[in-house]
Amino acid sequence: MNNSYGDLANLFERLAQLSPEKLQLLELLIKQDRAKLENSLEAQFNGLNSVSQQIQSYKLNWCPLSVSDREPNWSEGSWLILADNQGIGKGLAEKLKSKGDRCVLVFPGSTYERLSENTFTVDPAQPQHFQRLLSENSVAYRGAIHLWNLGETALGDMSLETLSQSQIKGCASVLHLVQALVGSSSSQLPRLWLVTRGAVSVGEKAEPVQFPSAPVWGLGRTIALEHPELQCTCLDLGADGQEIEFLWQQLSLSSRESQIAQRHGKAYGARLGLYDAEKPQNKLSVAENSSYLITGGLGGLGIKLAQWLVQQGARNLVLVGRSSASTSAQSAIAQLEAKGVKVIVLQADISNLDQTNTVLDQIKASLPPLRGIIHAAGVLDDGILTQLDWKRFERVMSVKMGGAWNLHKLTQGLPLDFFVCFSSITSVLGNAGQGNYAAANAFLDGLAYYRRSLGLPSLTVNWGPWGEVGMAASMGNREQTRLSSLGIRPIVPAAGMSILADSIGQSSPEIAVIDVNWAKFLQQFPSGLHPTLLSNLVAQTPSESQGSNAIQSPEAIKQQLQEANLEQRQQILARYLQNLVGQYLGYDPSRPPDPYQSLNELGLDSLTSIQLRNKVKAELQIDLPVAKFMGETNIDLLAKTLQEQFTLGSLLAAPASAELNAEEEEMEEITI
Numbered sequence: 001m002n003n004s005y006g007d008l009a010n011l012f013e014r015l016a017q018l019s020p021e022k023l024q025l026l027e028l029l030i031k032q033d034r035a036k037l038e039n040s041l042e043a044q045f046n047g048l049n050s051v052s053q054q055i056q057s058y059k060l061n062w063c064p065l066s067v068s069d070r071e072p073n074w075s076e077g078s079w080l081i082l083a084d085n086q087g088i089g090k091g092l093a094e095k096l097k098s099k100g101d102r103c104v105l106v107f108p109g110s111t112y113e114r115l116s117e118n119t120f121t122v123d124p125a126q127p128q129h130f131q132r133l134l135s136e137n138s139v140a141y142r143g144a145i146h147l148w149n150l151g152e153t154a155l156g157d158m159s160l161e162t163l164s165q166s167q168i169k170g171c172a173s174v175l176h177l178v179q180a181l182v183g184s185s186s187s188q189l190p191r192l193w194l195v196t197r198g199a200v201s202v203g204e205k206a207e208p209v210q211f212p213s214a215p216v217w218g219l220g221r222t223i224a225l226e227h228p229e230l231q232c233t234c235l236d237l238g239a240d241g242q243e244i245e246f247l248w249q250q251l252s253l254s255s256r257e258s259q260i261a262q263r264h265g266k267a268y269g270a271r272l273g274l275y276d277a278e279k280p281q282n283k284l285s286v287a288e289n290s291s292y293l294i295t296g297g298l299g300g301l302g303i304k305l306a307q308w309l310v311q312q313g314a315r316n317l318v319l320v321g322r323s324s325a326s327t328s329a330q331s332a333i334a335q336l337e338a339k340g341v342k343v344i345v346l347q348a349d350i351s352n353l354d355q356t357n358t359v360l361d362q363i364k365a366s367l368p369p370l371r372g373i374i375h376a377a378g379v380l381d382d383g384i385l386t387q388l389d390w391k392r393f394e395r396v397m398s399v400k401m402g403g404a405w406n407l408h409k410l411t412q413g414l415p416l417d418f419f420v421c422f423s424s425i426t427s428v429l430g431n432a433g434q435g436n437y438a439a440a441n442a443f444l445d446g447l448a449y450y451r452r453s454l455g456l457p458s459l460t461v462n463w464g465p466w467g468e469v470g471m472a473a474s475m476g477n478r479e480q481t482r483l484s485s486l487g488i489r490p491i492v493p494a495a496g497m498s499i500l501a502d503s504i505g506q507s508s509p510e511i512a513v514i515d516v517n518w519a520k521f522l523q524q525f526p527s528g529l530h531p532t533l534l535s536n537l538v539a540q541t542p543s544e545s546q547g548s549n550a551i552q553s554p555e556a557i558k559q560q561l562q563e564a565n566l567e568q569r570q571q572i573l574a575r576y577l578q579n580l581v582g583q584y585l586g587y588d589p590s591r592p593p594d595p596y597q598s599l600n601e602l603g604l605d606s607l608t609s610i611q612l613r614n615k616v617k618a619e620l621q622i623d624l625p626v627a628k629f630m631g632e633t634n635i636d637l638l639a640k641t642l643q644e645q646f647t648l649g650s651l652l653a654a655p656a657s658a659e660l661n662a663e664e665e666e667m668e669e670i671t672i
Ligand SMILES: NC(=O)c1ccc[n+]([C@@H]2O[C@H](COP(=O)([O-])OP(=O)(O)OC[C@H]3O[C@@H](n4cnc5c(N)ncnc54)[C@H](OP(=O)(O)O)[C@@H]3O)[C@@H](O)[C@H]2O)c1
Pocket: 295, 296, 297, 298, 299, 300, 301, 302, 320, 321, 322, 323, 324, 348, 349, 350, 351, 375, 376, 377, 378, 379, 399, 422, 423, 424, 425, 462, 463, 464, 465, 466, 467, 469, 470, 471, 472, 473
């Protein structure tokens, strides 16, 4: 034997010089199973074991909300009620009318029809029906209440067809309503209420979630980010009756609470909190004589998952994707096979029931029993809500939702050790530009609770973006910059896999995993106006001065604007915009973007335009339609438009405050 240590005698000589601890370690290593040792060394080499990143896990908690015992102040208004067929919409309308309000009731149907003066039907799948509804009833609604997710569904008997139909009624209608509302000429948009029943699990014990209406929560959380002006609020009713009274009470409180659940007569608000990992109840079990199925198994994370499962002891893997394996996937598979692992690659569309059935039949015919499933198939089709259509929602939803449902239906009789869905943090936090993806992932979350309530193994992990491989890692520079400006760091695969191993045995069916600097993340919201979901994290997070705020706080800029003349105002606003646009596009602060180059040419897309509009509105309270931030405009022209709007706002406010001052003076005179 000749190696860098020389011959055997030389090797022993060197070993004799090692400390007793090192010798003991060496002895332990020699006693290890050779295959396991090789896997482990290779994993070390591939970075699967070197966990240096400390990532927190999170969980959705529900905290009781205090109720006011005084009768709420009620000012008359108009309401748009997308009414259910269980009578809740009608009952609510009666209650509101008794307070002097006007209600327009809209039912789902197959045509656009005016049934009576204030009663309509519209087709949920037709965006133009919603536009027509709003243009024919163009009043400033105080609230739009969507109740079309309420209804009886026999969950166990659902087919893919009925599941898809339920999404058109419950989710497509919300997309079309939002598009019609923000596209309407109304200067005052209503607060949007999305009402479900049992779509979220509240409390420690997993409730049997009505998963068909879970997606609207993912969509609602995204609406809240893209269109803060709608104050989108998701409200989940319980099974305890008194819904009309509860809804009326929530409508009349002008609370910022945006995710509410009714349980046992009380209101609860969603709060994201740190997940206190317990000692796993069931340790991850991976056996040599069992098979494991990974959908999306040829994708970036799919291949990492395959390597990780082998590292845990798996010897029989099935990787499913629609296309054939890429060169890099082929070489990773070859390495696994060289170790004696049987890897079967199957081309199948997991959203198709027959093809999923064929996959399972093939496993049954040629491999040991299937004991674990990881559903990691997924596609993206990003776009802001005003630019998405239902087809693009269906494309993204069918893989996650259809795939998970097929796998659930076809394997629920098998004694699986784990059934893991790769969900995303977008279903918990929402994400501007990913309304369809957030909805699709929220389905996985709902299904995980439903499966648990049936006593079946299940876990959904709401992952933040991963680094090195996969869909987030392959995003362009602009998107990476956006994530980093939000304080979000990519999950290192080794750290992610280690969390996955610990999560599978936890009692919670849903765990969110994201590496984020919350102080930075919270900066996207105006001070005090973060989503209530993050309230507990805000309380624990020291604020961080960064970005535009570090240069000048919005308060300081507003003060300067008040004191400046028109020309100076425009200059201040141009500097402010340069700063923001530079941040969004990842410019070096010392070289801000050219104020005369069109925003398009600078690289501002529709999503960043929305962010910019929302930030300007939140920080400076200058409200302009998003269209003004898009197209051929540049920073200089936009600064001029903002200056005009600001000046107009100040002029309009001036007489009111002058009157107020006069009134105050008068009062003082009387009081004195
Ligand atoms: N990477 C991340 O940062 C991240 C973060 C959060 C969550 N996730 C989730 O983790 C999972 C894996 O993500 P990834 O980053 O590995 O993405 P990826 O590299 O794009 O892989 C996804 C795989 O899914 C397959 N697929 C898509 N539609 C399918 C269908 N109908 N039937 C069967 N296979 C299908 C794709 O292959 P074909 O197109 O050939 O079918 C692809 O290989 C996804 O569900 C994703 O949503 C990822």
